[in-house]
Amino acid sequence: MSRFAGKVAIVTGASRGIGFAIAERLVGEGARVCITARRPEPLQEAADRFGGPERAIAVPGKAHDPEHQAEAVARTLDAFGRIDVLVNNTGTNPVYGPLLDLELEAARKIFEVNVLAALGWVQHVHKAWFAGHGGAVVNVASVAGLRPATGIGMYGASKAALIHLTQQLAVELAPAVRVNAVAPAVVKTRFATALYEGREAEVAAAYPLKRLGVPGDVAGAVAYLASDEAAWVTGQTIVVDGGMTCTGGV
Structure with a gap:
């Protein structure tokens, strides 16, 4: 497929996991990409796997750092001349346990990375390109943002905020920019190892499709939302969960 031929995307948190799979899918469908993550070496290795500087550039930095955001946007425009897609994939969850035991500094960090960083990226890309040319934003949230989840309450709260942010931006940036x-x-x-390590079969048994997700499952949904096939879709959150939320669980 070549849904993204001639198009350019920025994908945050793309040195491994879901972000890597998203960038790989977009490149495979014709896009050129700027990928970001904190650690330079694995990030550059990922860019090399995507075809090197003609297809992918690596800009290391902290996703919530405004200077890093500005640098990545500027380097993308310098290298590829446009930005059509922004994928906010970076997320963090440094704590596990009940909210009453949560250090508020950790809560601030979670919201800074999971919510405010996404808004910052949209602001930078919109000012630099989307405002005059349009584009598509896809935010990577979580089913934990749709209903309570044991042990990851603040992470879920941040993803709920990200889902609401998605809807708000969809209204504010329409009709030129779609946000999903x-x-x-x-x-x-x-990232999710602690949720299934040593008990994958037990966790998967709660899913109607009887398996956990793999990064490619998410990448396919992101590619659809970023593509022109979703030209009349904005402000939506596609749940990719093997049917788990149908059973009432998280």
Whole structure:
């Protein structure tokens, strides 16, 4: 397929896991990409796997750092001349347990990375390109943002905020810019290891499709929302969860 031929995307948190799979899918369908993540070495390795500087550039930095955001946008425009898609994939969840035991500084960090960073990226890309040319934003949320989840309450609250932010931006940036989200359940990545390690079969048994997600499952949904096939879709959150939320669980 070549749905993204001639188009350019920025994908945050793309050195591994879901972000890597999203960038890989977009490149495979013709896009050129700027990928970001904190650690330079694995990020550059990912860019090299995508075809090197003619297809992918790597801009390391902290996703919530405004200077990093500005640099990545500027380097993308310098390298590729346009930005058609922004995928806010970066997320963090450094704590596990009840909210009453949560250090408020950790809560601030979660919201800074999971919510405010996404808004910052949209602001930078919109000012630099989308305002005059249009585009598509896809935010990676979570089913934990749709209903309570044991042990990851603040992460879920941040993803609920991200889902609402998606809807608000969809209204404010229409008609030129579409803004949507995906909400995965447990996907087999290093980030989610604590949720299934040593008990994958038990966790998967709660899903109607009887398996956990893999990064490619999410990448397919993101590619659809970013593509012209979703030209009349905005402000929506596609749940990618193997049917788990149908059973009432998270």
